[in-house]
Amino acid sequence: MSGGGLIRACAAGLFALLALGGCEEASRTALRGLELSGNVAALPPQLVDRDRLDVMLPARGARARLGPVARTGDVTVWQTLDGITLSMRRGLLIATRGLGDDLMSAEVDGLLALLRGAAGAGAERAAGPVPHIRSRLDGEDRTEFRSYQCTRVAVTPEAGLRRVEILCVSPQDRFANSYWMDAAGTVIRSRQWIGPASGYMESTWISG
Amino acid sequence: MTRGWKTTVAGAMGAALCATSAMAGETAPRIETGYNSYGYPGMIDMPVAHSRPDGELAFSISDFAGQTRNTLTFQLLPRLSGSFRYTRLENFPLSGGTVTNYDRSFSVHFRFADETWWRPAMAVGLNDFLGTGIYSSEYLVATKTIGERVRVTGGLGWGRLGTSGGFRNPLSVFGDKLETRPARDTGRGGKVASQQFFRGDAAFFGGIEWQATDRLRFTAEYSSDAYPREEPTAFERDSQINLGVTYGIGPMTDISLRWLYGSEIGVQLSTALNPKNPPNHGGREPAPPPVLVRGMAPGAALSWGGHLAQEQGSDDADHADRRLAAALAGQGVRLHGLALSDDRARVEIENLAWPQEAQAVGRTARVLSRELPPGIEHFEIVLVSSGMPVTTLVIARSDMETLEHDLDGAWKSFARARLSSPAGPVAPLDTRYPGFEWGLKPYLLTSLFDPDDPVRADLGAELRVLFEAAPGLEFGGALRKRVIGNLDESTRQSNSVLPRVRSEFNIYDREGDPTIPDLTAAYYFKPGENLYGRLTAGYLERMFGGVSGELLWKRTESPFALGIEVNHVQQRDFDQLFGFQDYSVTTGHVSAYLELGGGFHAQVDAGRYLARDWGATFALDREFGNGWRVGAFATFTDVSEDDFGEGSFDKGIRITIPLSWIVGEPNKTRYSTTIRPLLRDGGARLDVGGRLYERVRPLHKPALQRGWGRFWR
Numbered sequence: 045m046s047g048g049g050l051i052r053a054c055a056a057g058l059f060a061l062l063a064l065g066g067c068e069e070a071s072r073t074a075l076r077g078l079e080l081s082g083n084v085a086a087l088p089p090q091l092v093d094r095d096r097l098d099v100m101l102p103a104r105g106a107r108a109r110l111g112p113v114a115r116t117g118d119v120t121v122w123q124t125l126d127g128i129t130l131s132m133r134r135g136l137l138i139a140t141r142g143l144g145d146d147l148m149s150a151e152v153d154g155l156l157a158l159l160r161g162a163a164g165a166g167a168e169r170a171a172g173p174v175p176h177i178r179s180r181l182d183g184e185d186r187t188e189f190r191s192y193q194c195t196r197v198a199v200t201p202e203a204g205l206r207r208v209e210i211l212c213v214s215p216q217d218r219f220a221n222s223y224w225m226d227a228a229g230t231v232i233r234s235r236q237w238i239g240p241a242s243g244y245m246e247s248t249w250i251s252g
Numbered sequence: 253m254t255r256g257w258k259t260t261v262a263g264a265m266g267a268a269l270c271a272t273s274a275m276a277g278e279t280a281p282r283i284e285t286g287y288n289s290y291g292y293p294g295m296i297d298m299p300v301a302h303s304r305p306d307g308e309l310a311f312s313i314s315d316f317a318g319q320t321r322n323t324l325t326f327q328l329l330p331r332l333s334g335s336f337r338y339t340r341l342e343n344f345p346l347s348g349g350t351v352t353n354y355d356r357s358f359s360v361h362f363r364f365a366d367e368t369w370w371r372p373a374m375a376v377g378l379n380d381f382l383g384t385g386i387y388s389s390e391y392l393v394a395t396k397t398i399g400e401r402v403r404v405t406g407g408l409g410w411g412r413l414g415t416s417g418g419f420r421n422p423l424s425v426f427g428d429k430l431e432t433r434p435a436r437d438t439g440r441g442g443k444v445a446s447q448q449f450f451r452g453d454a455a456f457f458g459g460i461e462w463q464a465t466d467r468l469r470f471t472a473e474y475s476s477d478a479y480p481r482e483e484p485t486a487f488e489r490d491s492q493i494n495l496g497v498t499y500g501i502g503p504m505t506d507i508s509l510r511w512l513y514g515s516e517i518g519v520q521l522s523t524a525l526n527p528k529n530p531p532n533h534g535g536r537e538p539a540p541p542p543v544l545v546r547g548m549a550p551g552a553a554l555s556w557g558g559h560l561a562q563e564q565g566s567d568d569a570d571h572a573d574r575r576l577a578a579a580l581a582g583q584g585v586r587l588h589g590l591a592l593s594d595d596r597a598r599v600e601i602e603n604l605a606w607p608q609e610a611q612a613v614g615r616t617a618r619v620l621s622r623e624l625p626p627g628i629e630h631f632e633i634v635l636v637s638s639g640m641p642v643t644t645l646v647i648a649r650s651d652m653e654t655l656e657h658d659l660d661g662a663w664k665s666f667a668r669a670r671l672s673s674p675a676g677p678v679a680p681l682d683t684r685y686p687g688f689e690w691g692l693k694p695y696l697l698t699s700l701f702d703p704d705d706p707v708r709a710d711l712g713a714e715l716r717v718l719f720e721a722a723p724g725l726e727f728g729g730a731l732r733k734r735v736i737g738n739l740d741e742s743t744r745q746s747n748s749v750l751p752r753v754r755s756e757f758n759i760y761d762r763e764g765d766p767t768i769p770d771l772t773a774a775y776y777f778k779p780g781e782n783l784y785g786r787l788t789a790g791y792l793e794r795m796f797g798g799v800s801g802e803l804l805w806k807r808t809e810s811p812f813a814l815g816i817e818v819n820h821v822q823q824r825d826f827d828q829l830f831g832f833q834d835y836s837v838t839t840g841h842v843s844a845y846l847e848l849g850g851g852f853h854a855q856v857d858a859g860r861y862l863a864r865d866w867g868a869t870f871a872l873d874r875e876f877g878n879g880w881r882v883g884a885f886a887t888f889t890d891v892s893e894d895d896f897g898e899g900s901f902d903k904g905i906r907i908t909i910p911l912s913w914i915v916g917e918p919n920k921t922r923y924s925t926t927i928r929p930l931l932r933d934g935g936a937r938l939d940v941g942g943r944l945y946e947r948v949r950p951l952h953k954p955a956l957q958r959g960w961g962r963f964w965r
Contacts, residue, residue, distance in 0.1 A: 127538030145533030184877025
């Protein structure tokens, strides 16, 4: 083997790949080429009331306190200072934005029914399975739906709250969410699945 | 308070450079299909019948006995891959002595049958069917998995792959002609050598692969390649058995060590990425503002009406314009025009940040729901590019309010939006024009495949300015200063018999510093409902200046477009400043564009080229939903192969990578590169900036629909 020739030719090949940076589109966007961030600013949260939500992402080692920036029907949009939002329908996560690999939307009517059932007298009734559908974007920005069947696997009293565990299973994956509800059926604490990139989030509601 | 929720840009770029990991959880085969020393799916020197995942773009370097092969392979379709290879052959026999030879070649590999429990996967392939033919060969190959970790392969090779253990071509039952392989008329290279395909002696090859662990794979193969050209000058061949071991050092990168032909040690490094798997899970841009539902506003603070009430009498519509413009600017969108009437707002916008136009529309509609008076029910959003109104979307405000948290909100909102081609002109705000922008950034210029030095490059700084005097009227230019590089070392003289419109590029490289790569006045306009026009004058590109006119016809919902372009240009001085040389030419093309579906785009340009030759360029690109593009093109003109010179005709591959794919942040910048085996004078097209099709197409219905998943993001 000839060392020098190999290195030269290898360098040639590698460079051919790196040279992909060769020419940039000569258009007005080129003027912004190196402004990696700052194209889009994180909005300072415009809070609509004094409630807060403390959220932890154990898989990322991150925690944040969020405030409500919109309440539409039974959906609350919670936002961090640096522009990440979580949308919750009656305390159940239906969307994230700004996290990366975001949960685009989710249908949680069945899960809400399971929680209501747990709050009622006959906790044994209606333990599922109920449908739960989530959507996200794939690597080519196409919407991808995934359908889960969810069952209530346990209802246990814990620290004055009722803890409900729900197991959701799809052909590809599964997750187990936990919800702590007070006597009125309000979700006070939760541990909910976001997705493979973010893992679970743990949330605690702090009433304003 | 949320430190750690976002990784840094540097980290993201690092992750991107280290290739992307495969999506977890999908059906990963227990036995990895590797790339062989020629860079196509195979074992060591021999092929296998399987393919790599769809869309994968791989680069491999292999070396043994001074035979270095650099290969770029693209899995164009699930069954079809294509490779471009640049080889350095030491001790290559030539006219009695030996030389170091540089060669370029193409390969295609087509899997026509999938593996089932009783049948092997089967594939057919062609190697070096265009170039000078050193690696010219064809094969038919079958591969069967046995158990979970062993795979056996057997096949029949022709040409080079039929040189060891060859026998009479079994295909000769179809005709005696197939018994002999005609010598290739190597001449200028570049001709498709179809008269050779599957002719001459054939030979068996085969091999076995054992995936010992998830990362470690052992391979043994019997090669049917006798290396008829390279032996004995490059190496001695003692055996046809090759042995190899491959170790995966990353999810998409592996390294191989081989014992070849009983006499030589070989190494290979292969790395790949897949445009379908962005390193950042599709972006970490700040969340959009939530839609503000009318009647649910918690008081005056958030609504426009309330705002005006607070500052009663202080101002009028001007203030509203400024407030809306500021809110949109924060979302990467520039407000170009605004008109309110009854229950309708006409809002002209320019997308400055988003790779998908749909996301700019979504962010705009969210902002409008927060900023416009409650009486406005319809948002008429006009997408403006270069001062031209390209597409109008009418979105009902009530749909924004009801679909924001809907499971299928993306598709429902697209289905309810009404798209059309705007009829009237734009109505810009007083503050929009004139506009001035400038930017300073690095540039990289490369020159590949010169036998004296296969890679040369210049790195420098580029100052670019843009002055927009009125809608569509743009004055722009750039100034480049080299900082470091060796492009000026090339002394190779052009031997072209055609007008030297491109082949003296190295003189431009040598004599230009600093340079003005382009300096133009351009006017973009919309002469009819589905018509777009461009007039450009000045220094159009680094080698030519003059005037250029273009007209494009494209309907917003149509996958088809037609264009015509006419230019009269004169060759610029080598120093790329203000002077001209004597050569001038009228050049132009009629272009047809077609979206074939599945992300494939075809383009045909027919007309007259820079060297006054007449012909047509055929191009096929695959575009991924995230903006990646990989494509190939070829140009055939009335220049004879002899006059064209080495390569016989102009051809190449091109790749575009969106910056947003790498860093995961909103950015419209895209990096493009074109790799030509040779740059010569025949079939050379003017490289004028601002061509209309790529300015207009992202704003039309098919592209908006494809990207609409980002509407609510």
